[in-house]
Amino acid sequence: MTTTQADVPPLHHGPAIAAPRRRRLHISRASLRAYAPAVVLLALCLLVTLANPSFIETRNLIRVANAAAVPLTLAMGTTFIILIGSIDLSAEGAVAVAAMVVVLLAKNDLNGMDLGWGAALLAVCAAGLMGLISGLVQTGLRIPSFMATLGTWFIGLGLATYMLGGSAVRLMDPRLRFLALGRFGGLPVAVWVALAAFAVAAVIQTQTRLGRHILALGGGEDLAEYSGISPARVRILAFTLAGLFYGVAGVLAATQLGQSNAVIGDGRLFAAITAVVVGGTALTGGEGGVFNTLIGVLIVTVLSNGMVLLGISPYVQQTVQGLMIIAAVALSLDRLRLKIVK
Amino acid sequence: MTTSDFDFSVRPSRRAILGGIVGGAAALSMPHIARAAGDKPVLVTSIRSLSNPYHAIWKDGAEAFAKSVGAQHVTLVSEGNSEKGIADIRAMLAKTGGKMVLNSDPNDTPDARPIVESCFKAGAYVCTQWNKPNDLHPWDFNPYYASHIEFDGVKSGSAITQALIKAMGSKGGIVAIGGQISNTAAIERKRGLEEVLKAHPDVQLLDFQVANWKATEAYDLTSSLLTRFGDKVGGIWAANDDMGTGALEALRAEGLAGKVPVVGIDGIKAAMDAVKAGEYAATVTSDPYWQGGMGLSIGYHAFMKSFDPTKESKDHREFYGRTTTITKDNVADYIKANVDSKPVYDWNDLWGRCEGQIRAS
Numbered sequence: 001m002t003t004t005q006a007d008v009p010p011l012h013h014g015p016a017i018a019a020p021r022r023r024r025l026h027i028s029r030a031s032l033r034a035y036a037p038a039v040v041l042l043a044l045c046l047l048v049t050l051a052n053p054s055f056i057e058t059r060n061l062i063r064v065a066n067a068a069a070v071p072l073t074l075a076m077g078t079t080f081i082i083l084i085g086s087i088d089l090s091a092e093g094a095v096a097v098a099a100m101v102v103v104l105l106a107k108n109d110l111n112g113m114d115l116g117w118g119a120a121l122l123a124v125c126a127a128g129l130m131g132l133i134s135g136l137v138q139t140g141l142r143i144p145s146f147m148a149t150l151g152t153w154f155i156g157l158g159l160a161t162y163m164l165g166g167s168a169v170r171l172m173d174p175r176l177r178f179l180a181l182g183r184f185g186g187l188p189v190a191v192w193v194a195l196a197a198f199a200v201a202a203v204i205q206t207q208t209r210l211g212r213h214i215l216a217l218g219g220g221e222d223l224a225e226y227s228g229i230s231p232a233r234v235r236i237l238a239f240t241l242a243g244l245f246y247g248v249a250g251v252l253a254a255t256q257l258g259q260s261n262a263v264i265g266d267g268r269l270f271a272a273i274t275a276v277v278v279g280g281t282a283l284t285g286g287e288g289g290v291f292n293t294l295i296g297v298l299i300v301t302v303l304s305n306g307m308v309l310l311g312i313s314p315y316v317q318q319t320v321q322g323l324m325i326i327a328a329v330a331l332s333l334d335r336l337r338l339k340i341v342k
Numbered sequence: 343m344t345t346s347d348f349d350f351s352v353r354p355s356r357r358a359i360l361g362g363i364v365g366g367a368a369a370l371s372m373p374h375i376a377r378a379a380g381d382k383p384v385l386v387t388s389i390r391s392l393s394n395p396y397h398a399i400w401k402d403g404a405e406a407f408a409k410s411v412g413a414q415h416v417t418l419v420s421e422g423n424s425e426k427g428i429a430d431i432r433a434m435l436a437k438t439g440g441k442m443v444l445n446s447d448p449n450d451t452p453d454a455r456p457i458v459e460s461c462f463k464a465g466a467y468v469c470t471q472w473n474k475p476n477d478l479h480p481w482d483f484n485p486y487y488a489s490h491i492e493f494d495g496v497k498s499g500s501a502i503t504q505a506l507i508k509a510m511g512s513k514g515g516i517v518a519i520g521g522q523i524s525n526t527a528a529i530e531r532k533r534g535l536e537e538v539l540k541a542h543p544d545v546q547l548l549d550f551q552v553a554n555w556k557a558t559e560a561y562d563l564t565s566s567l568l569t570r571f572g573d574k575v576g577g578i579w580a581a582n583d584d585m586g587t588g589a590l591e592a593l594r595a596e597g598l599a600g601k602v603p604v605v606g607i608d609g610i611k612a613a614m615d616a617v618k619a620g621e622y623a624a625t626v627t628s629d630p631y632w633q634g635g636m637g638l639s640i641g642y643h644a645f646m647k648s649f650d651p652t653k654e655s656k657d658h659r660e661f662y663g664r665t666t667t668i669t670k671d672n673v674a675d676y677i678k679a680n681v682d683s684k685p686v687y688d689w690n691d692l693w694g695r696c697e698g699q700i701r702a703s
Contacts, residue, residue, distance in 0.1 A: 054570065056567070063566065063568070066595065067562040067565060067566075110616075163593070165393035167398055168395055168611065168612055170615070180595060188595065241686075256561060257587075257588060258594070261557075261584075263556070264557075267556065303563065308549075308569075310562060311570070314523065314550070314552040
């Protein structure tokens with residue numbers, strides 16, 4: 001008995017013995033990757049502060065938080081989609097639809113509606129419905145997410161254009177404008193809404209089965225399916241969830257600008273994907289998450305705020321943003337594991 | 343385009359059926375042309391999109407003119423896609439056999455040439471607005487290329503700068519928010535700003551940044567600029583109203599709306615309301631309603647031979663249209679005449695708003 005044990009080490013001891021040595025090597029590289037975005041964010045804040053101390057004035061930090069509110073909410077949705085290894089291009093369309101619905105159903109300067117908070121709720125639902133459709137189209141018709149969401153993007157944009165009659169409609173409901181103009185504990189209400197969205201996303205990612213299934217799908221859809229997960233169900237739920245986040249972002253955007261037009265979402269898709277990637281979530285799926293995205297959104301926002309504070313010429317700013325994306329992807333990808341680059 | 347252009351596979355797969363649906367929808371979405379009434383041409387408006395208020399009003403003006411002469415009117419939308427814009431125009435030329443009048447806001451500067459050449463070949467009369475290459479001239483395509491209309495960006499840029507400086511009491515700091523860096527209108531409007539600033543040494547330009555014509559970008563930019571310059575910001579200059587109203591909302595979030603005057607260009611409704619509320623010092627409008635109607639009217643009159651384009655002087659063939667600067671002095675009247683009701687114009691007054699030949703530059 002004793003000899004057998006000595007000759008054949010029990011299987012469950014194997015990894016425990018081997019782990020310390022391997023992990024030590026592994027941690028240094030993996031943790032560098034994991035913490036790179038946070039280090040970049042800190043370094044960025046430090047650099048901007050050194051160049052212009054007014055950066056760390058409370059007043060400015062509040063402004064940075066306010067500027068990050070919409071991108072953060074939006075990027076929460078995008079994060080889940082990228083985690084399953086898909087891409088969602090419908091963000092701008094969903095934002096346009098949500099902004100359109102909230103403005104048309106709340107007090108505005110075009111029609112006589114006045115649903116107040118009900119308008120905001122319906123707007124979020126409308127965007128969620130678009131996400132649901134994206135998910136159903138992909139799974140039902142077996143169309144890649146890229147094309148399916150490209151479709152819903154344009155459907156959303158077209159719908160918003162049609163319903164708004166091609167013009168900017170103003171939001172006159174003081175209760176909804178309170179989201180942007182009101183403050184609570186010194187922070188604009190929009191920032192609290194964004195933080196709440198972040199909290200919800202964090203709970204979904206870490207505490208729910210859906211969150212784990214999303215990660216599993218991103219890690220390997222075939223494996224996940226063999227383990228009894230229904231990829232179609234997870235996909236539909238993830239896209240619906242993303243739609244709901246886009247809806248909240250759309251409502252926030254409309255209340256901030258006090259108006260809604262069909263192009264209210266312009267440029268936000270790129271910003272959201274940039275933030276997700278800069279935060280360290282892999283475009284291949286299965287790696288990263290909403291905490292990374294929070295850092296990513298802050299990096300992008302601090303950078304654009306910082307470049308204005310530093311008085312960097314607008315001609316150079318876009319170049320800096322482009323460089324940042326390449327640098328972030330280079331830092332966050334474990335390129336040793338990539339066999340093929342295409 | 344018709345469904346017959348689609349090559350259906352023999353075996354009706356789901357894809358083919360979907361393709362058929364798409365093709366059918368495309369065919370249906372192409373304007374259905376009944377035989378044009380009498381000897382009148384079909385009036386065609388080609389614009390970028392209906393999702394911006396500017397072009398939506400443009401279309402209203404075009405329809406008003408079409409109604410005034412009892413001609414059929416069709417709107418083509420390029421959705422920012424140059425190839426689609428040009429292809430749609432060619433399809434219309436084929437459909438009408440050249441018996442049409444086109445008023446086009448080409449999606450991009452180079453687009454004007456193929457558009458004009460196609461119309462010239464088909465014998466259709468055309469007016470272009472805003473965008474054309476400098477070496478493309480109406481008189482080189484007689485008589486079909488009737489006119490080209492632009493609005494002087496330098497003049498608009500300086501008009502709002504003057505209004506802003508006046509609202510600031512002729513002293514203090516301005517932050518400026520420009521349009522897309524390489525865009526001609528953005529460059530001209532900025533030049534207008536710079537020219538006026540030269541004459542006002544007590545007013546400094548604190549910074550010039552760009553927000554790509556967008557309200558959302560201007561919103562974030564403005565709050566950053568407020569951090570950088572704080573109370574030094576005495577006024578905000580924006581190259582269009584979308585950015586101007588975005589900046590205004592950022593001011594509002596800081597409780598500064600109405601305290602820091604804002605100016606913009608385009609005359610969108612939100613800007614006019616802000617002028618009325620005393621939060622916006624001025625906006626400039628090129629009057630898209632007039633552009634939509636007059637661009638068709640010039641071509642229509644050339645088609646009907648009520649004037650001969652070849653006999654018109656160059657400053658009627660390539661001209662700057664008159665703009666209106668809206669400040670608190672005239673905003674109430676302007677809203678009453680142009681927003682609350684449709685303006686009534688004499689569409690036969692073809693050259694009433696000519697402000698000279700376009701600069702060669």
